[in-house]
Each structure stands twice: as C-alpha cells, then as structure tokens.
Amino acid sequence: MQCIITALGVESENFISFYRLLRVKEFKFPVYKNDDIVLIETGIGKLNIESRLKSISSLINNFDRCQFINIGIAGGNPEKVNIGDCFIINKINNADDGQTYYPDILVDHKMKEAALITVKEPVTKGSEEYFELVDMEASEIFRVCKELVPIQRMAFIKIVSDYMVLDQNFIKKNFIMELFYSNLNKISQFLIEFDKFIFSEESILNEIDIQWISNLVDKWKLTKTQKFQLENVLKFIRVNNSVDFFPEISDIIPKSKFQRNKLFYQFCEKYSS
Amino acid sequence: MKNTLPNLSHIYIEKDAFGYSLTESILSKYRSSKMIEINNYKEIFNRSNQNFQLQKSSMKLILALKRPPYLYPVSSIVQEFDSPNGYYTTPVINCLYNCDYCFLQGMYPSGNMVLFVNENDFFENTIFEIQKRKNKKPLYLSISYNTDLMAMENIIPICRNWINFSKSVSDLLLEIRTKSGLFSSISDIPSNENTILSWTLSPEPISKKYESNAPPLKSRINSIRSAIKKGWKVRVCFDPIITVNDWQSLYSNFFSDIFKKIDPNQIYDVTIGVFRMNKEYFSRIKKTDINSDLYFSNYENDDGVLSLPKKYRDNVINLIRFELEKYLNKDKVHSWEV
Numbered sequence: 001m002q003c004i005i006t007a008l009g010v011e012s013e014n015f016i017s018f019y020r021l022l023r024v025k026e027f028k029f030p031v032y033k034n035d036d037i038v039l040i041e042t043g044i045g046k047l048n049i050e051s052r053l054k055s056i057s058s059l060i061n062n063f064d065r066c067q068f069i070n071i072g073i074a075g076g077n078p079e080k081v082n083i084g085d086c087f088i089i090n091k092i093n094n095a096d097d098g099q100t101y102y103p104d105i106l107v108d109h110k111m112k113e114a115a116l117i118t119v120k121e122p123v124t125k126g127s128e129e130y131f132e133l134v135d136m137e138a139s140e141i142f143r144v145c146k147e148l149v150p151i152q153r154m155a156f157i158k159i160v161s162d163y164m165v166l167d168q169n170f171i172k173k174n175f176i177m178e179l180f181y182s183n184l185n186k187i188s189q190f191l192i193e194f195d196k197f198i199f200s201e202e203s204i205l206n207e208i209d210i211q212w213i214s215n216l217v218d219k220w221k222l223t224k225t226q227k228f229q230l231e232n233v234l235k236f237i238r239v240n241n242s243v244d245f246f247p248e249i250s251d252i253i254p255k256s257k258f259q260r261n262k263l264f265y266q267f268c269e270k271y272s273s
Numbered sequence: 274m275k276n277t278l279p280n281l282s283h284i285y286i287e288k289d290a291f292g293y294s295l296t297e298s299i300l301s302k303y304r305s306s307k308m309i310e311i312n313n314y315k316e317i318f319n320r321s322n323q324n325f326q327l328q329k330s331s332m333k334l335i336l337a338l339k340r341p342p343y344l345y346p347v348s349s350i351v352q353e354f355d356s357p358n359g360y361y362t363t364p365v366i367n368c369l370y371n372c373d374y375c376f377l378q379g380m381y382p383s384g385n386m387v388l389f390v391n392e393n394d395f396f397e398n399t400i401f402e403i404q405k406r407k408n409k410k411p412l413y414l415s416i417s418y419n420t421d422l423m424a425m426e427n428i429i430p431i432c433r434n435w436i437n438f439s440k441s442v443s444d445l446l447l448e449i450r451t452k453s454g455l456f457s458s459i460s461d462i463p464s465n466e467n468t469i470l471s472w473t474l475s476p477e478p479i480s481k482k483y484e485s486n487a488p489p490l491k492s493r494i495n496s497i498r499s500a501i502k503k504g505w506k507v508r509v510c511f512d513p514i515i516t517v518n519d520w521q522s523l524y525s526n527f528f529s530d531i532f533k534k535i536d537p538n539q540i541y542d543v544t545i546g547v548f549r550m551n552k553e554y555f556s557r558i559k560k561t562d563i564n565s566d567l568y569f570s571n572y573e574n575d576d577g578v579l580s581l582p583k584k585y586r587d588n589v590i591n592l593i594r595f596e597l598e599k600y601l602n603k604d605k606v607h608s609w610e611v
Contacts (some may be wrong), residue, residue: 105283106327
C-alpha cells in the first residue's frame with residue numbers, strides 16, 4: 001500500500017482522478033483511497049501531520065508494508081531551479097530545530113534531486129537565505145513517518161511553484177493543477193518503481209507459512225518460545241529451497257504440557273538442522 | 274534488484290572532509306554522483322530503522338573524518354599470529370562485497386560505505402602505537418578488517434598509500450586481506466617486507482553460494498600468482514571453512530587443485546577457521562530474516578562467540594590441517610581456536 005501525503009486539495013486533485021480514488025467518509029479531513037493507494041491531506045504546515053497520519057493507521061493495516069510519499073509544491077531559489085521543476089528530495093532540514101533528515105534514495109528515477117528546508121511561516125520576501133527549495137511540511141512528515149516505517153519506505157517529491165517573493169506569489173489554483181498535471185507521468189512512473197521495491201523486503205515466511213504456524217500453535221497450544229522455534233524450523237526449510245514443503249504433523253492433540261513438549265521436541269529434532 | 278540506482282550514486286560529505294586529497298580524488302572521479310553535504314557521518318550512517326541488505330543493492334559513499342581511536346586491539350575471533358601487538362584499523366567501513374557469513378551486517382546499522390579521508394592521522398597514530406609497545410615484536414596491523422580495500426583500489430588508492438607508508442616505518446607488519454582479483458591495481462609498487470597480502474579463498478560452490486558479488490576463484494588465484502611473482506609475502510586464508518554436505522572431500526579436492534596452481538613453498542603462510550561470529554551480531558543478522566542457511570545451524574555459544582560445537586569444530590580444524598600439511602610445513606598453518 002502506498003500512502004500519498006499532500007498538504008492542499010489542489011495538490012491532490014490530479015492524483016484523485018488519475019488513480020480513481022474515492023473519499024473515505026469516516027474521517028473528518030480529506031482521505032481518499034483505492035485498493036492500492038491512500039491519499040491524505042494534512043493541511044498547510046506541521047500542525048496536523050502527526051495526528052492525521054496516526055489516525056489513518058487502521059485504514060492501512062497499522063502501516064505494515066506501507067510506503068509514504070509526500071508530494072507537494074515548494075518555493076525555489078531562482079538561481080538554482082525553475083518553476084515547474086520536479087525534484088526528489090535527498091536532504092530535509094527543519095529550520096525550527098536544525099534537525100536534518102536524509103531519505104534513502106535507492107530506486108532508479110528520472111527526476112532531478114534537491115535539498116529542502118522546512119519552515120514554519122511562508123517565505124515571502126525572497127530566497128537569499130535558502131539554497132534550493134523550501135516547504136512547510138516535509139521535515140515533520142519525515143519525523144513522524146520514521147517512527148512508523150523503515151527509512152527506505154519514505155519518498156519526498158516537490159514541484160517548484162514560486163520563487164518565494166510575495167508580490168509574485170499569487171498562485172492560482174489552475175496554475176498549481178497544471179504544474180502537477182505536467183509532472184503526473186513522471187511521478188506515477190516513480191510510484192510504480194518505488195512500489196516494486198517493497199517486494200525486496202519479502203520475509204522468508206509467506207502468509208501461508210504464517211497461517212500454518214498459527215494453526216499448529218493453536219492445535220498444540222505452543223508457548224511463545226516454542227512458536228519462535230517453530231518459525232525458525234520453517235525458515236530453515238524455506239532457505240533450503242523447499243518452497244511448498246510443510247512438515248507432517250501428527251493428528252494427536254496433546255492432552256498435557258508434558259505430551260506437548262515431547263511432541264514438539266520430536267518435531268524439532270526431525271526437521272531442524 | 275534491477276530498479277536500483279548504481280553504487281555510489283550519492284556521495285555524502287562531512288563539511289570538515291573537504292580539502293583532503295582523498296576527497297578531491299573521489300569528487301573528481303564521480304562528477305555525476307549527487308553530492309550531499311552533512312555535518313557528521315553518524316547522522317546518516319547510524320540512523321535507526323535502516324535496511325542493511327536493501328542499502329547494499331545501491332551503496333552510497335560517505336566521506337568523513339575519523340576521530341580517535343584510530344587503532345583497535347584485535348579481538349579473539351582473529352588469529353593472532355604469535356604477535357602480542359595485534360591491531361586493526363578502519364580506513365573504510367563496509368565492503369563492496371556481501372558475503373553471507375560476514376559480521377559487518379550485524380556490526381553496522383547501515384549497508385553504506387564510509388571512507389575516512391584523514392589518512393595522515395591514521396599514519397601518525399600507527400607510529401605512536403609502534404613507539405608505545407612494550408616488547409620488541411613488530412606492530413601487527415590489519416587495515417582491511419572491516420572492508421575489502423583492494424576491491425576498491427581503482428576507486429580509492431588506500432592500499433597504495435598504506436604500502437608506501439609501511440615502507441618508511443620499521444617494526445610494522447601490515448596485513449591487507451582481500452577477496453579481490455585486483456592485484457593489478459598495485460602491481461607497479463615494489464613488494465616490501467612490511468606488508469602481507471592475504472587472499473581469502475573458498476571452493477567454487479561455497480563462493481557462489483555464500484560470497485555474493487565477490488570475484489570468482491580463478492581471478493583471485495591469478496592475483497595471488499602475480500603477487501608471488503612480484504615478490505610479495507602472500508597469505509592464503511581458508512576462512513571460514515563452511516561445513517556443507519561432504520565438505521571433507523570438497524576441501525580436500527579444493528586444496529589439491531589450489532596447490533597445483535600456486536606453489537605452496539612460495540606462500541608466506543595459511544590461516545584456517547570455521548564460521549564464527551559475535552553472538553550479538555549473529556542475532557541482529559538473523560532478525561533481518563537473512564535468506565542463508567548459515568544462520569539456521571546449531572551453534573555453541575563460547576564466551577559470546579557463536580560457532581560450531583567444540584568437538585565438531587576441533588574435528589573440522591584437525592582434518593583441514595591434516596589436508597593442508599600435505600602441501601605445507603605445519604608451522605605455516607595458523608588456525609583460529611577458542
């Protein structure tokens with residue numbers, strides 16, 4: 001499951017129609033989804049990010065196997081970037097506390113890369129202090145998401161919407177929609193490649209294996225330690241390339257701890273290394 | 274993993290690491306890599322919740338300054354070679370290869386590589402340790418303990434610089450351990466008495482199964498032959514011995530084959546050892562769901578080191594010794610024993 005995080009509705013609209021996402025009405029703030037993607041709007045700034053992200057955990061299975069992708073607009077330094085440029089972010093600095101975050105960029109992508117500073121208030125008086133890009137959410141999204149998923153499951157994509165000068169900063173909705181539309185192909189391609197990456201995190205045991213373990217734990221009333229040992233036995237079988245082999249299990253249902261332990265010991269003796 | 278960026282697609286550089294010759298050399302070689310300035314290598318290397326194995330599929334390079342200590346006493350897991358002054362040092366952390374049995378994946382939270390660019394500080398501290406030693410035996414220093422320096426020699430000339438340094442210092446015995454086939458990268462340097470070049474060799478089936486990304490046996494043997502020809506002290510490490518099915522005949526045939534290609538009389542010495550690992554590192558690796566049968570065998574915990582049960586281990590070492598002593602004087606065979 002991929003979770004796209006935007007700040008504004010205008011940043012979301014293209015994705016909602018492209019991925020045919022439907023509004024999830026149980027939330028008071030905008031959340032949309034289909035079978036593979038959830039999109040959440042956090043509003044401008046850091047304030048609601050943590051509470052809104054945590055409140056959708058039930059929607060994406062406690063973030064198990066979830067990737068977070070923050071996509072939004074950013075102000076840019078005119079000496080470094082052009083309006084409409086789309087960047088993968090490789091360094092995020094929180095201007096409030098100086099904390100710096102480094103997303104892991106492992107997936108091959110066709111976008112340019114840039115560093116980003118996350119600020120509290122909109123920057124409206126020019127860009128001299130800011131080397132490349134500025135936004136108002138990314139550092140907080142990183143801070144919150146790194147507690148929820150491993151680092152490699154986060155990505156940050158920013159499209160330059162302005163040069164951080166107020167007079168020129170009157171950004172129309174249609175203009176932003178157009179910026180996103182023109183980069184939609186690039187971003188959706190990235191999301192496909194990023195999604196594939198999660199398969200390389202496959203664990204040794206698949207869902208069928210886990211179910212098989214669970215059934216045996218129930219049947220034999222195994223302890224936590226025995227469950228752990230059982231997982232190890234099945235992992236050992238899997239790493240030795242027995243893809244669909246499951247050990248034979250006696251039909252006997254143990255009637256005492258002693259009998260259970262004996263059965264389990266015999267089982268481990270037979271199937272472990 | 275096909276959709277990953279190539280190794281060294283990103284180079285992270287500590288602010289203080291600019292201006293060093295190694296930094297400049299890397300930056301000029303890798304102009305197309307993304308350069309990202311950082312304050313301290315630990316803020317990226319030591320992050321929690323990283324995935325070592327995924328990072329190995331697209332390794333990044335971090336250029337940093339090493340702060341003291343520069344030299345560490347060798348642990349009991351390493352053969353001591355009759356030297357009470359055994360140390361290792363870490364000019365680079367992590368390795369281009371990714372062997373299943375390597376402790377680095379349990380030692381470090383990141384699969385990225387760190388290169389410490391302040392070489393002179395390492396050299397000065399080595400001289401300091403030589404002067405400080407309490408006996409007359411030379412300082413034995415392994416410089417490729419947490420990495421494979423020769424594998425990277427075409428990228429960064431660290432072996433070259435250390436060998437040149439060792440020439441000017443007395444009472445130093447340098448060991449450069451490798452699985453690389455890149456002896457050619459230093460073959461123009463005259464051999465010297467203060468340096469041992471050590472190659473780790475495994476039978477081809479073991480190398481293919483457990484030594485991911487490492488060069489094939491043939492290219493390592495070619496490197497050894499070239500190094501001997503050029504007059505280098507060459508050590509051969511059969512370590513770790515992996516007790517796969519029918520390991521006895523596998524290793525017996527392997528030694529017979531090796532010593533047809535390499536004259537045993539021209540080898541400085543040989544080391545042997547079974548698979549062993551610090552218990553904590555082993556547990557960390559196992560938690561990552563590593564897909565290797567090595568982590569599902571029954572090991573014995575001997576003072577924090579996991580290895581084959583003592584009886585079995587002794588049997589393996591004795592048999593390997595017996596085989597090797599068909600080709601080598603027994604004084605030349607060193608083994609790891611707890």
